[in-house]
Amino acid sequence: xxxxxxxxxxxxxxxxxxxxxxxxxxxxxxxxxxxxxxxxxxxxxxxxxxxxxxxxxxxxxxxxxxxxxxxxxxxxxxxxxxxxxxxxxxxxxxxxxxxxxxxxxxxxxxxxxxxxxxxxxxxxxxxxxxxxxxxxxxxxxxxxxxxxxxxxxxxxxxxxxxxxxxxxxxxxxxxxxxxxxxxxxxxxxxxxxxxxxxxxxxxxxxxxxxxxxxxxxxxxxxxxxxxxxxxxxxxxxxxxxxxxxxxxxxxxxxxxxxxxxxxxxxxxxxxxxxxxxxxxxxxxxxxxxxxxxxxxxxxxxxxxxxxxxxxxxxxxxxxxxxxxxxxxxxxxxxxxxxxxxxxxxxxxxxxxxxxxxxxxxxxxxxxxxxxxxxxxxxxxxxxxxxxxxxxxxxxxxxxxxxxxxxxxxxxxxxxxxxxxxxxxxxxxxxxxxxxxxxxxxxxxxxxxxxxxxxxxxxxxxxxxxxxxxxxxxxxxxxxxxxxxxxxxxxxxxxxxxxxxxxxxxxxxxxxxxxxxxxxxxxxxxxxxxxxxxxxxxxxxxxxxxxxxxxxxxxxxxxxxxxxxxxxxxxxxxxxxxxxxxxxxxxxxxxxxxxxxxxxxxxxxxxxxxxxxxxxxxxxxxxxxxxxxxxxxxxxxxxxxxxxxxxxxxxxxxxxxxxxxxxxxxxxxxxxxxxxxxxxxxxxxxxxxxxxxxxxxxxxxxxxxxx
Numbered sequence: 001x002x003x004x005x006x007x008x009x010x011x012x013x014x015x016x017x018x019x020x021x022x023x024x025x026x027x028x029x030x031x032x033x034x035x036x037x038x039x040x041x042x043x044x045x046x047x048x049x050x051x052x053x054x055x056x057x058x059x060x061x062x063x064x065x066x067x068x069x070x071x072x073x074x075x076x077x078x079x080x081x082x083x084x085x086x087x088x089x090x091x092x093x094x095x096x097x098x099x100x101x102x103x104x105x106x107x108x109x110x111x112x113x114x115x116x117x118x119x120x121x122x123x124x125x126x127x128x129x130x131x132x133x134x135x136x137x138x139x140x141x142x143x144x145x146x147x148x149x150x151x152x153x154x155x156x157x158x159x160x161x162x163x164x165x166x167x168x169x170x171x172x173x174x175x176x177x178x179x180x181x182x183x184x185x186x187x188x189x190x191x192x193x194x195x196x197x198x199x200x201x202x203x204x205x206x207x208x209x210x211x212x213x214x215x216x217x218x219x220x221x222x223x224x225x226x227x228x229x230x231x232x233x234x235x236x237x238x239x240x241x242x243x244x245x246x247x248x249x250x251x252x253x254x255x256x257x258x259x260x261x262x263x264x265x266x267x268x269x270x271x272x273x274x275x276x277x278x279x280x281x282x283x284x285x286x287x288x289x290x291x292x293x294x295x296x297x298x299x300x301x302x303x304x305x306x307x308x309x310x311x312x313x314x315x316x317x318x319x320x321x322x323x324x325x326x327x328x329x330x331x332x333x334x335x336x337x338x339x340x341x342x343x344x345x346x347x348x349x350x351x352x353x354x355x356x357x358x359x360x361x362x363x364x365x366x367x368x369x370x371x372x373x374x375x376x377x378x379x380x381x382x383x384x385x386x387x388x389x390x391x392x393x394x395x396x397x398x399x400x401x402x403x404x405x406x407x408x409x410x411x412x413x414x415x416x417x418x419x420x421x422x423x424x425x426x427x428x429x430x431x432x433x434x435x436x437x438x439x440x441x442x443x444x445x446x447x448x449x450x451x452x453x454x455x456x457x458x459x460x461x462x463x464x465x466x467x468x469x470x471x472x473x474x475x476x477x478x479x480x481x482x483x484x485x486x487x488x489x490x491x492x493x494x495x496x497x498x499x500x501x502x503x504x505x506x507x508x509x510x511x512x513x514x515x516x517x518x519x520x521x522x523x524x525x526x527x528x529x530x531x532x533x534x535x536x537x538x539x540x541x542x543x544x545x546x547x548x549x550x551x552x553x554x555x556x557x558x559x560x561x562x563x564x565x566x567x568x569x570x571x572x573x574x575x576x577x578x579x580x581x582x583x584x585x586x587x588x589x590x591x592x593x594x595x596x597x598x599x600x601x602x603x604x605x606x607x608x609x610x611x612x613x614x615x616x617x618x619x620x621x622x623x624x625x626x627x628x629x630x631x632x633x634x635x636x637x638x639x640x641x642x643x644x645x646x647x648x649x650x651x652x653x654x655x656x657x658x659x660x661x662x663x664x665x666x667x668x669x670x671x672x673x674x675x676x677x678x679x680x681x682x683x684x685x686x687x688x689x690x691x692x693x694x695x696x697x698x699x700x701x702x703x704x705x706x
Contacts, residue, residue: 014210015253016281020266024257032261032346036221039353045220047104055097055108058159061137063091066112069128073118088173089114094198096241099205100212101220107160111199113177116169120150120191124165128152142384146464147391149194164195179203182315185290193292193316200314201242208282208313209249210256218263219248229335230360233414234321237328237394243321246310247271250280264356265347268340276329279309285317292316308332325397327410335360362413363482366432370410371477372396374427377469382425385470386416388463393429396456396474403452407436417486424469430486 013019025033040046047055066089074087095109096102118124125145132138132154141154152163169187177184179199188196209215226232226239234240239247251267252258258266274280285294294316297303308324311317324332345351363369374389376382397410411432419426433447453474460472477483 012210012256014208014256015250016284017254019256020254020270022257023255025259025262028347029259029262033217033259036261036264036353037217040217040221040224043224043357045103045224047102051104054157055159058108058156058161059091059093059110062110062156062161062163063089065131065135066091066114066128069123069131070114070118073123073127074115077117079117083171086172087115088175089118090173090175090177092179092199094202096223098199098202099219099241099245100216101223101245103220105160107162109162109164109198111164111166111195113166113168113173113179113196115171115173116167116187117171118167120165120167121145125150125152128165140380140383142387144387149198150191153387164198166192166195168192168196182288182290185292185315190292194318197312197314197316197318198242201312201320202245204313205245205249205282209252211252214258214260214263215249215252217260218252218267219245221260221264222248222267225339225357226335228357228359229338230362230413230415231328231332231335234323235391235394236412236414237323237325237397238332238414239321242312243310246282246312246320247280249282253282265343268336268343272333272336272340276308277306279311279319281311281317282313285311286315288315290316295319323394325394325410326401326406327397328412330409331411362411362415362430362432363479363486366411366434367479368433369477369479369482370396370431370433371475371483372429372431373473373475374429375422375469375471375473376425377467379425381467381470382427384465385463385467386427388465389460389472390416390429392456392460393431395459396452397431399452399456400449403449404447407439408447408449409434409436419483419485421485428486430482 067087070089071084071087074084079087090113092098092111092113093109094111096106097108102108112124114123125143129141129143129152132152133141137157139155141152143152144150149164152165154161154163166188168184179196180203184196185193206212206215223232223241223244226244231238232240232244234243248263248267251263251270254270255262255266279295285296287294292315293300295303295309295311295318297306297309303309303319306319306322306324307326307329308321309319310321312320339356342351342356345355346353372389372393374382374386376385393412397412400408400410411434413430413432415429417428417430419428457472457474463470
């Protein structure tokens, strides 16, 4: 029958619909929850008592600072002595701290509420800014007055703080202000409403979930998961803290008696099947005589363009995920499918919880990338400049979608990388590129996005606080050209055997034919790196960039790095367009017009023609070049099977046997050709292929159509 609390919970409806299930946990669910909670603790997701006490102390000291600031402004406004004495401001928290799911080192989201005569434009962003700037405890002070929600960012005694300001329509702010009271919204502007709603939304979420502790554990888990899978960044167009909290809260409403392990599993089950753009709502959208605009696609044309509406529960109800684009929604849905599959494996005891939190292998998932380099004269300038550019990267995604009619899909990766070898402050972001799945394209078709990039650069350079030294460079790089500084150990394309468990089967409820493109690529990545698939000896090498500089590529510059470091990249503002065919047409042209003399021993024969040949060659690919020393014997060989996936843009290579040469130079050459196999035979539906490397260093590729 369950506990009395569960019985009462089953009678109460949470949210806008009836629950999907009111079933409580079984014994296995209780055990899974214990294992999950232990995993979260072991992963360091909870702060210590000392850290918690320090946050409380910082909040108290910040409260004293803003109270003194308001009294100072009141005195300057020439109010009475009594008004100066009564003048007050209060500090409230919102976000993860108010929800109770913050972890070590997390930002502290705070809101300062002041009286009507203390404004944001001058008093907050100038007077308070100067007060904070003169405090020894405050570092990295950065005002962002033009943000959607104006904010000041800084560190107070080492704690990162985002401070908002709301001026409400009263002369004296009470210490026990009830922010849930709708009267706080009287006679305030839109930025103030957005600032106040951070606290109001957090309070409403906690009121609308059946069990707060279960909600918190599930949210903490899924927040960690989203970060590991590269989809935790509201500014980039993925999930932020509020978005994710609302999604988890809705699942809690649909399964009111579920415990954390069940909620995590149901989260993926629900959102892999969610029919976007149907909105996620915790309560009905409320209208009010105050007249603020609420989310309503029937009346507001702009709301109809939203791809993933996640509606806030506090008036005025807004879409918290308006940043989501077609491309970022696709990436999130792929990750939801991945999570759903792994949770199915966990329920069947095939894998443990750590399998759910494996890092997403972004730099193995695409063949083409955009590299956005951000440079500035010093660290302080970079902090401000980077924040501005990062907030505009979402616009680059939208521009590319627009200018290619959605045929070129983007995956902006919300992770910052730093090249410490550069002489100036530097940061870079990357974006994966691929043709739209199922899109029929002609051989050699290119996407020319130079104009798009130039438009993006122009919009970024409109930054009102621009200073000399601030610059941005957008380059097209292929997977093999990714700079080494993005990899944890500084090695490019490190390929040891991966000890991670292979997902050999899926739960019966999972449709294998619906595996997402990114998930398929991850399986392929694991398959290529797994030493258990009949491999005699692994080839463990790092790949070296070897392409010569092209005309128009950026030259040596202290802020760009050495010429060698950028020689493989193509600056999109003055070089060729993005070619997702991996220059296969150029390779074919080179083969069909061979050099009159034999290639040297160091030449590499990698390309495949599509032309005819002798009857014996029907069904096989012809190889152009001159192999001088076949009689000397094969020194190394890789055999495998190539399959073009149903998703069009990416291919699967099944490595069946590897015989590595003893000579390291030959190993490197063989490995280089392993890297190129996808571009060499891309487009064939299914092929059998073989590399053979001779003692001279010459490599031959044989490809047979299956």
